[in-house]
Amino acid sequence: MTISGRHAAGPSDSARQCRAEHKHSASRTAAPGLVDAGGNGGPSTHATLGARSSERRYLAVALLLIVLFMVAEIVAAVLSGSLALFADAGHMLTDAGALAMAIWASRLAEHRATDTWTFGLKRAEIVSAAVNGVALVVIAGLIAFEAIVRLLHPDSVTGSVLVGVASAGVAVNLAATLVLAKASRSRLNIAGAFAHLLTDLWAFLGTAAAGIIIMITGFARVDAIAALGVTSLMLLAGWRLLRESGRVLLEGAPADMDLTEVRAHLLQLPQVREIHDLHAWVVTSDLPALSAHITVSSSCFADGQAPEILDRLQACLLGHFDVAHSTFQLEPPGHTNHETAAH
Secondary structure (H helix, E strand, O other), X not given: OOEEEEEOOOOOHHHHHHHHHHOOOOOOOOOOOOEOOOOOEOOOHHHHHHXXXXXXXXXXXXXXXXXXXXXXXXXXXXXXXXXXXXXXXXXXXXXXXXXXXXXXXXXXXXXXXXXXXXXXXXXXXXXXXXXXXXXXXHHHXXXXXXXXXXHHOOOOOOHHHHHHHHHHHHHHHHHHHHHHOOOOOOOHHHHHHHHXXXXXXXXXXXXXXXXXXXXXXXXXXXXXXXHHHHHHXXXXXXXXXXXXXXXXXXXXXXXXXXXXXXXXXXXXXXXXXXXXXXXXXXXXXXXXXXXXXXXXXXXXXXXXXXXXXXXXXXXXXXXXXXXXXXXXXXXXXXXXXXXXXXX
């Protein structure tokens, strides 16, 4: 006999009891507004939708600033012959793409769950972050190739144009970064867009420095060196996005969750004998999930303790690990002998 349970609710009396029993030292906040596999939102679902709407407004303002300046920078790059400005413009193109994709993914993530898409389209935000990461790496490679060519065969560059455009770029990127800083960066696609803007801010500072050096010394190769510096920032940001989004898309356990610790907490319940088929993954940035088969004493099924055990298991996860979406299968001893693919 097995009893399965799933949970996507807020903290309960059992959760507070679990905290007191285990005296866990880390204090965390339960994930708000989660939508379960049946499409039923928690009490803060409407607040979550409102937060997403505000985030899209911040993203739209930042996108407008970036696009307008990107057009001006491309014109300046053509007039000055600066590869560093082209590199910055290329990075700003990825910024614009990241912001536009973040807006699109945020809208998709609000779609309700269906029988086909049982978690809705929440993972669209993760796909958006992965695409942004790939774009950063590819564009960085193209700019790095051209920078190496310029190092070998330097072209004439107007230093004063670099300084003027880069200084304006610092102001625009700083404004866009401050606007986007108001949005929650707990979601990976927002964090990715913010990383784009932040690295571009540093890139403009480097370009301005290159322009000053050219004006003083006439050393044109510093333009290509500045472009290589930009590509280094792009590669680092791209790698981080790919690493974090890949962990989600490949169903890795949450980065801040130790399954050994989870197992130890659950085993502290007196009726729990053994745990197997323990799986943890992340549906999207703010929705971790966990499932497990729990072997309990046979008496639990006879005396009606199974529902109470299920409540305490789920409350323990919510109270200590912020996992509000969990599924447990309670089993009597010996059930694993005829399970298939148990691990």
